[in-house]
């Protein structure tokens with residue numbers, strides 16, 4: 001199965017046939033996060049490390065737009081500019097929305113994309129659609145609060161920090177509302193789900209069924225990448241065989257992305273090319 005929205009033909013993540021021809025740039029303008037996932041650590045910014053949450057530097061909106069303009073001028077195959085961290089773009093709404101608004105003015109033909117944990121999505125879905133953000137990825141690692149409680153250390157809702165089932169239930173409710181809202185606004189939605197063996201691997205088909213019912217277009221099951229000093233540092237990545245069976249079962253209810261390269265928050269170029277925005281960015285490093 002694949003999705004058929006016309007713009008998705010140019011998006012390397014939403015269309016497997018596009019990823020060899022079209023590239024993306026991630027602009028790292030979102031520093032902080034309103035959720036703490038048990039597998040995430042954004043403290044390390046090694047330029048040689050390639051995984052979500054990692055960036056060589058943070059950019060201001062002006063620096064990010066400047067870097068995007070340089071990238072598009074040099075790389076004619078860039079079709080998408082997205083904001084994917086290093087924290088959560090919508091937990092940093094001011095720089096994220098300013099960057100997207102400036103990009104929409106400067107590059108009217110470019111596809112705009114964003115990834116989020118979904119906690120603040122209901123608040124910003126309308127604005128994102130109004131800016132022409134046509135593709136949004138929401139990471140949904142659980143659709144039951146008891147499973148979510150084993151994954152999320154805490155959820156911070158406007159300064160009120162919730163943990164356990166309470167935090168997971170709030171995040172789940174916001175994800176459901178946010179995805180439904182985006183779909184009512186004509187936005188193409190992908191759901192990422194991190195597969196954590198022994199925690200949510202047996203729950204993936206429930207996630208697939210739930211997000212398909214909410215209207216999501218595509219699902220990307222991502223194998224856990226154990227990171228030192230996190231709750232799942234000693235948990236093994238799921239085997240290729242387990243990932244295959246998870247995707248096959250989930251694929252019965254929602255199309256599956258199978259070519260994700262788990263990109264950095266400052267990734268640039270074709271998927272898997274290991275390019276970084278820093279290669280063309282003139283901004284000076286700033287502390288995170």
Ligand code: SF4
Pocket residue numbers: 033034035036037040041053085086087088117
């Ligand atoms: Fe890290 Fe994203 Fe989870 Fe925030 S939502 S803790 S940035 S993985």
Ligand code: SF4
Pocket residue numbers: 012013024220259260261262263271
């Ligand atoms: Fe696409 Fe996966 Fe990279 Fe996100 S992490 S830009 S979905 S390939």
